[in-house]
Amino acid sequence: MTSARRALPEDAEELVRLRKIMLDSMRPSDDVAWQRPALEALRGQLADDEGELTAFVVDDPGGSGRLAACAAGMTQRGLGGPGNPSGVSAHLFNVCTDPDHRRRGYSRTCVEALLAWYKERDVRRVELLATADGEPLYSSLGFARTPAPAMRLTL
Numbered sequence: 001m002t003s004a005r006r007a008l009p010e011d012a013e014e015l016v017r018l019r020k021i022m023l024d025s026m027r028p029s030d031d032v033a034w035q036r037p038a039l040e041a042l043r044g045q046l047a048d049d050e051g052e053l054t055a056f057v058v059d060d061p062g063g064s065g066r067l068a069a070c071a072a073g074m075t076q077r078g079l080g081g082p083g084n085p086s087g088v089s090a091h092l093f094n095v096c097t098d099p100d101h102r103r104r105g106y107s108r109t110c111v112e113a114l115l116a117w118y119k120e121r122d123v124r125r126v127e128l129l130a131t132a133d134g135e136p137l138y139s140s141l142g143f144a145r146t147p148a149p150a151m152r153l154t155l
Contacts, residue, residue, distance in 0.1 A: 002106060004113035007055035007070065012042035014067040015055060015094070022096035026131060052076065055094070056113040058106040069097040069106035071114050075123055084124040092128040095137075108137055115141065 007015060016039050023029065045053035055072035072094035080087040092114065097107045118126060129150065130138050 002058055002061070002104070002109050004056040004058050004071075004109045006113075006117070007046055007057045007072075009043045009046045011055070011057055011067065011070075012039050012046060015042055015057070015070055015072070018067060018070050018096040018098065019094050021098065022094065025133075054114065054117060056110045056117070058101075058109055060098070060101065066098065068101040068104075069095075069110050071095045071107065071110035073114050073118070073126070075118070075121075086122060086124060088121075088123050089125040089127065090118055090123050092126055095128075095134060107134075108141075111137070111141060 016035050019038065020032075020035065042053075045051050046055065052074050053072065054075075055070055057067045058069045060066045060068045071092065073090045073092045075088060075090045078087040078089060092111065095107050095111060097104075115126065126143075127146075128138060128143065130143070
């Protein structure tokens, strides 16, 4: 059985590589200017054991030194409310499997590890934005559509 491990700062470059694969699957782009700042931010955030960003990864079982899959999340503390008295929630994102390693359950393994990590820390609510390809995985893990439509403003 494949297991996931918590990502380390030295995984940052591979996490950015997988993020590019994920983003290109939704909307291909030649823009790579975001990669350097993302790499630097990831290195710093992954070095902070108590930080808001956490990621779990599956290493390439072939021993290439690359990652086969990943799932990342950010925690935040807001105001408590019904169903989440502590106000601690998380946003799951950057779930991706390298194309050479798909259909083996690696993304599921990463997401399950991240959710277990959140549960240990009493994170009561986890949200995500799902692609059509990812929705069956998330539904099987108990995620459900919410009645509130998402809105966004880019400044």
